[in-house]
Amino acid sequence: MSLLGMLDGGPGAVCSASGCAASAAHAIHWRNPRIHGEDRVKTWAACDDHRESLAAWLRSRAFPVAVTPFGETVERVA
Numbered sequence: 001m002s003l004l005g006m007l008d009g010g011p012g013a014v015c016s017a018s019g020c021a022a023s024a025a026h027a028i029h030w031r032n033p034r035i036h037g038e039d040r041v042k043t044w045a046a047c048d049d050h051r052e053s054l055a056a057w058l059r060s061r062a063f064p065v066a067v068t069p070f071g072e073t074v075e076r077v078a
């Protein structure tokens with residue numbers, strides 16, 4: 001996984017799911033309230049197949065999650 005590729009939203013960014021090499025179509029923005037302040041946003045890239053499973057994994061841990069088209073950013077997740 002290329003962190004830079006994820007952040008700049010350029011071509012070649014791949015899904016963050018383990019072992020997946022599909023190109024990213026979605027961005028999953030999240031934070032862990034126990035360690036991240038409200039102004040921190042972490043972003044994963046996700047392909048069509050993994051968007052739901054990655055978001056569900058985060059939601060199952062009670063992390064705030066927002067899903068957008070890949071390349072979009074959010075100010076915060078709440």
Ligand SMILES: [Zn+2]
Nearest residue numbers: 015020047050
């Ligand atoms: Zn994937």
